[in-house]
Amino acid sequence: MVKSNIVIGLDIGTTKVCVVVAEKDDLGKLNVLGKGRANSEGLQRATVVNINKTVDAISKAVADAERESSIKIKGVNVGISGAHVHCIYSNSEISVNQSGIVNESDVRRFLEKAKTNIRYLDIDHEIIHVIPQEFIVDDQDGVLDPIGMAGTTMRGSAYIVVGLRTKIRNIKQCIEKAGLEVNAMTFEPVASGLAVMKESEKKSGTVVIDIGGGTTEVAIYIDGAIRYSEVIKVAANDVTHDVAYGVKALNDVAEELKIRYGCAYSKMLEDDEEIMIDGIEGRPRKSFPKSSLTVIIEARMMEIFELARDIIKRSGYSDYLNAGAIITGGGALLPGTLELARDILGLDVRTGYPEGVSGGIKDAVNNPMYATVMGLVAHSLENNLYQDYGMAEPSSAPPPPPPPRTAPPASQQPEPASSGGEQAQEQQQPAGSKFVDRLKKFWDQL
Ligand SMILES: Nc1ncnc2c1ncn2[C@@H]1O[C@H](COP(=O)(O)OP(=O)(O)OP(=O)(O)O)[C@@H](O)[C@H]1O
Ligand SMILES: [Mg+2]
Numbered sequence: 303m304v305k306s307n308i309v310i311g312l313d314i315g316t317t318k319v320c321v322v323v324a325e326k327d328d329l330g331k332l333n334v335l336g337k338g339r340a341n342s343e344g345l346q347r348a349t350v351v352n353i354n355k356t357v358d359a360i361s362k363a364v365a366d367a368e369r370e371s372s373i374k375i376k377g378v379n380v381g382i383s384g385a386h387v388h389c390i391y392s393n394s395e396i397s398v399n400q401s402g403i404v405n406e407s408d409v410r411r412f413l414e415k416a417k418t419n420i421r422y423l424d425i426d427h428e429i430i431h432v433i434p435q436e437f438i439v440d441d442q443d444g445v446l447d448p449i450g451m452a453g454t455t456m457r458g459s460a461y462i463v464v465g466l467r468t469k470i471r472n473i474k475q476c477i478e479k480a481g482l483e484v485n486a487m488t489f490e491p492v493a494s495g496l497a498v499m500k501e502s503e504k505k506s507g508t509v510v511i512d513i514g515g516g517t518t519e520v521a522i523y524i525d526g527a528i529r530y531s532e533v534i535k536v537a538a539n540d541v542t543h544d545v546a547y548g549v550k551a552l553n554d555v556a557e558e559l560k561i562r563y564g565c566a567y568s569k570m571l572e573d574d575e576e577i578m579i580d581g582i583e584g585r586p587r588k589s590f591p592k593s594s595l596t597v598i599i600e601a602r603m604m605e606i607f608e609l610a611r612d613i614i615k616r617s618g619y620s621d622y623l624n625a626g627a628i629i630t631g632g633g634a635l636l637p638g639t640l641e642l643a644r645d646i647l648g649l650d651v652r653t654g655y656p657e658g659v660s661g662g663i664k665d666a667v668n669n670p671m672y673a674t675v676m677g678l679v680a681h682s683l684e685n686n687l688y689q690d691y692g693m694a695e696p697s698s699a700p701p702p703p704p705p706p707r708t709a710p711p712a713s714q715q716p717e718p719a720s721s722g723g724e725q726a727q728e729q730q731q732p733a734g735s736k737f738v739d740r741l742k743k744f745w746d747q748l
Contacts, residue, residue, distance in 0.1 A: 306688050308335070310367075311678025312360065312378040312482075313490070314473065316345045316516030316539065317632065319359040321378070322667060323371040324679040332679055333661040336371025337672075338363035347516035347535050348384040348490075350472040353479070360480040370663070377485035379682040380477060381493055381674050382430055383517055385533050386466035390423075391435075392416040395457035404439060404448045404456060412437075416460035428470060430489055431463040435527065461528060463489045486687050491521035491531045493677030494630055496684075498654030498670075499523065503625040510654065511610050511643070512673060513633025515539040518606050520613045522623070530617035534609045538633035541602045548598040549590050551579055560636070565596045566603040567638030567645075596638075603639065607646040614647070623649055630654030630670040 311322045320339040327333040340362035344355030364375050394416035398404050417432050437445040439453035448456055474484050494512040495504075504523050512519040514537050521531040541564075546556035563577055576589045614620045626649040629639055634653050643651045655668055656676035667676055682688075 308373055308688060309679045309682035310375055310378045310485075311493075311675045311682065312363075312380045312477070313493075313672075313675035313678060314345065314350070314356065314360065314380065314476070315342055315514055315674070316348050316537075317514070318342050318671070319356070319363045320672065320675045321360075321363045321367040321375065322672070322675045322679050323367050323373050323375065324661075324683070326683055327660050329660070331658050331660040332676065332683065334659060334663050334667055335373060335661065336367045336369070337663060337666050338366030338368070338370065340366070344476075345516065347537075348514070348533070349386070349469055350476060353472065353476055356476040357479045360476055360482070364480060364482065375482060377483040378477060379486040379488055379678045379687055380473060380484055381490040381678055382465055382470060382473065382487050383490035383519060383533055384465070384469060385517070385535050386469050387430065387489060387533060388464060389531055390420055390462045390464060391459050392419045392432075392462050393457065393459045394419055395455060397455055398439075398453050402452055402454065404451045404453060406449060408456060409434075409448060412456055412458070413460060417462065420462060420464070423464060426467055427464045428467045429462060430465050430470070430487055431461075431492065433461040433463070433528065435459045435461050435529075463492075463531075486682065486685070488678055488681045489531070490674050490677075491519040491533075492528060493675075493681055494519065494654070494673045495521050495523055495528060495677065496680045497656045497673045497677035498628050498630050500657065501526075503628070506624040507619070507622045508625040509610070509614055509619075509623055509627045509647075509649070511607075511627060511629050512631035512654075513538050513606060513629065513639075514631045514674075515633075518610065518631070518633070520610050522614065522617050522619050524619055524622050529619060530613075532613045532616075534606065534613070536602070536606055536609060538631070538636070541599050541633070541636070544598050544602050545595065549579070549595070550582075552582055555579055559595060560599065563592055563595055564599050564636050565592075565638040566599050566636045567641040568593070568596045568600050570638045570641060571596050599636070600638075600642065603633075603636070603642055604646060606633070607643050611647055626650030626652070628652055628654040630673040632671040634670040 307325045309324055313320050318339055319342045323336040324332045324334050340359040342359050344352035350356050368375055394412050396412045398408055437448040437458040439445050439448050439451045439456050477484050495510045505526050507524045510521045516537050516539055518534040518537045522529050542557045542560050545560050546553050574591050574593045577592055578587055578589045580587055627647055629643055640651045654670055654673055656673055
């Protein structure tokens with residue numbers, strides 16, 4: 303089997319399906335070799351509702367990406383999202399092996415136990431990721447990488463992402479019907495975060511808000527790792543529907559109006575103007591003031607950011623977002639979005655574009671809409687999920703050293719497990735320290 307360094311990301315979004323073929327360049331950046339995109343009509347709020355339409359869109363996007371990259375696509379890292387995906391904190395405790403020095407097999411047992419400790423994971427759900435959070439070796443807490451440490455017991459927590467089996471199966475089915483394999487699945491907020499965040503932001507505390515067509519994903523990163531996430535079922539397509547409803551126009555016209563004249567922040571509107579549109583099916587042309595359009599758009603965008611603000615509060619991390627917020631996804635392109643977000647969230651805000659991209663067609667993906675797909679290829683690269691000639695091998699390279707840990711909120715440290723007692727709590731116990739990259743990698747591959 304010929305080894306390649308090609309990675310493929312597939313984002314099956316509510317409004318578009320896109321595929322990116324990339325490789326790692328000499329500087330470690332993502333060199334984009336090809337991109338394919340197709341309109342998506344088989345999904346509602348990031349969930350497949352029409353298999354055939356989704357398969358067609360995947361096939362078209364894949365064909366375009368293959369043509370552009372001259373790479374035959376076999377396996378993909380696909381994004382998973384939707385309100386059915388949720389996260390659970392699971393605590394675990396194990397005895398360290400007889401040598402008294404923590405080794406990789408201890409960590410594996412620890413994580414396996416965290417996985418099995420989700421007592422109430424019903425048969426309808428399956429695990430998408432298990433992301434280690436915190437290790438406590440004997441009484442030493444805040445351990446980033448426990449391997450090599452002396453101790454007798456090891457406890458801590460993991461962040462477990464689960465989704466509805468049937469909805470995940472539908473995604474897999476669409477990919478297989480399009481003649482591809484699923485190399486990996488990645489929770490979309492994990493991918494978007496990876497694409498748009500700088501390392502400094504990840505460490506100092508950032509919330510990433512991806513406003514897509516059908517869903518808004520909120521993910522909180524503290525001390526280098528994802529700590530909390532939720533998917534909201536209100537997004538940028540709702541803005542379009544509101545415009546259609548408000549000015550009584552077809553959806554396509556409303557979408558055009560939103561993109562051409564739309565603004566999410568009424569305070570930015572200086573001069574009002576009349577906007578003319580054709581009447582539906584031969585009805586007379588009509589006009590309305592731009593300020594009315596802004597009021598409609600602002601109301602829905604406010605709702606999105608208020609829901610995001612509620613999530614941030616619920617997470618318990620609102621005081622720890624030192625770097626502020628990153629707004630990404632197609633919804634971030636609406637003028638006035640940053641200003642509105644800043645007002646409602648009370649955070650410093652910037653727009654999230656995919657980072658660390660090189661190559662001749664990098665401009666083609668330099669758009670918040672492609673944050674997820676670029677994060678999917680970045681995640682594949684991190685995990686050595688190489689494709690092309692059938693490669694999907696775990697890394698043998700040593701992991702980078704973990705960054706220094708900043709002090710987590712004491713109130714949010716996981717409860718120490720009682721002797722032999724493990725527990726799993728849904729979105730309740732944010733952990734306190736940085737992930738160990740290599741553990742995350744091999745756990746993702748389990
Ligand atoms: N220039 C623009 N100005 C304003 N809105 C835009 C612009 N371009 C795209 N959008 C909006 O972005 C949304 C699509 O965003 P995106 O491509 O991130 O969604 P998706 O990934 O298909 O959906 P989801 O993530 O919810 O499954 C649409 O509602 C579209 O109207
Ligand atoms: Mg999306």
